[in-house]
Amino acid sequence: MAYFKTLAAGLFALLFLAPFIMATDPDPLQDFCVADLDGKEVSVNGHPCKPMSEAGDDFLFSSKLAKAGNTSTPNGSAVTELDVAEWPGTNTLGMSMNRVDFAPGGTNPPHIHPRATEIGIVMKGELLVGIIGSLDSGNKLYSKVLRAGETFLIPRGLMHFQFNVGKTEASMVVSFNSQNPGIVFVPLTVFGSNPPIPTAVLTKALRVDAGVVELLKSKFAGGF
Numbered sequence: 004m005a006y007f008k009t010l011a012a013g014l015f016a017l018l019f020l021a022p023f024i025m026a027t028d029p030d031p032l033q034d035f036c037v038a039d040l041d042g043k044e045v046s047v048n049g050h051p052c053k054p055m056s057e058a059g060d061d062f063l064f065s066s067k068l069a070k071a072g073n074t075s076t077p078n079g080s081a082v083t084e085l086d087v088a089e090w091p092g093t094n095t096l097g098m099s100m101n102r103v104d105f106a107p108g109g110t111n112p113p114h115i116h117p118r119a120t121e122i123g124i125v126m127k128g129e130l131l132v133g134i135i136g137s138l139d140s141g142n143k144l145y146s147k148v149l150r151a152g153e154t155f156l157i158p159r160g161l162m163h164f165q166f167n168v169g170k171t172e173a174s175m176v177v178s179f180n181s182q183n184p185g186i187v188f189v190p191l192t193v194f195g196s197n198p199p200i201p202t203a204v205l206t207k208a209l210r211v212d213a214g215v216v217e218l219l220k221s222k223f224a225g226g227f
């Protein structure tokens with residue numbers, strides 16, 4: 004009897020839960036579904052589609068990554084996002100892109116994309132790309148300095164960063180297997196959450212004095 008219960012539970016899990024456990028965005032059921040970003044009334048997993056007649060004929064193209072971002076920022080980098088919010092044509096297609104420009108010494112701080120694996124190519128300059136494995140890997144840092152034309156792969160959910168080790172501007176273009184990969188910036192998440200994580204939690208977790216935690220919180224209080 005117990006055996007059949009286990010079998011039934013296993014089958015249930017396979018049949019009904021498997022589709023939700025599988026990675027990447029769900030498959031589209033039409034040629035395109037240009038996001039109606041103002042569609043406030045209907046809530047779906049993504050955005051509702053504009054009527055085909057209103058989609059226009061430009062939704063398969065974008066010029067937004069053609070222009071370098073301004074790298075005079077606290078990170079010394081500028082991210083130009085091209086996910087569904089900037090490119091409504093990607094809605095339901097399970098893909099999106101970003102361009103990141105870096106001043107010398109600039110960084111794309113350690114961060115995680117909760118919903119996508121990332122694949123990228125260095126367009127210009129010299130970038131140190133680092134990816135930290137989960138505890139399964141022994142917390143291993145995988146890193147390499149990449150130059151124009153060289154590519155990298157960031158498995159979904161792993162923390163990673165880029166850093167311009169060259170003397171000139173650097174840039175890269177990346178692609179995600181989600182229309183909305185999401186981003187968790189580690190320093191901002193830990194020290195700049197809203198409301199803040201209690202200092203007592205962070206002093207214990209980070210094994211430092213409250214003064215150190217307060218200092219770090221002050222750096223990220225404004226969102227940067």
Ligand SMILES: *[C@@H]1O[C@H](CO)[C@@H](O)[C@H](O)[C@H]1NC(C)=O
Pocket residue numbers: 073074075
């Ligand atoms: C880049 O940003 C800095 C700081 O906000 C600003 O002073 C500068 O004019 C900007 N440069 C360009 C080319 O927009």
Ligand SMILES: *[C@@H]1O[C@H](CO)[C@@H](O)[C@H](O)[C@H]1NC(C)=O
Pocket residue numbers: 076077078080081082112188189190191226227
């Ligand atoms: C700089 O990094 C912080 C996270 O540490 C992030 O919130 C912010 O968007 C980044 N800014 C730029 C301009 O890249």
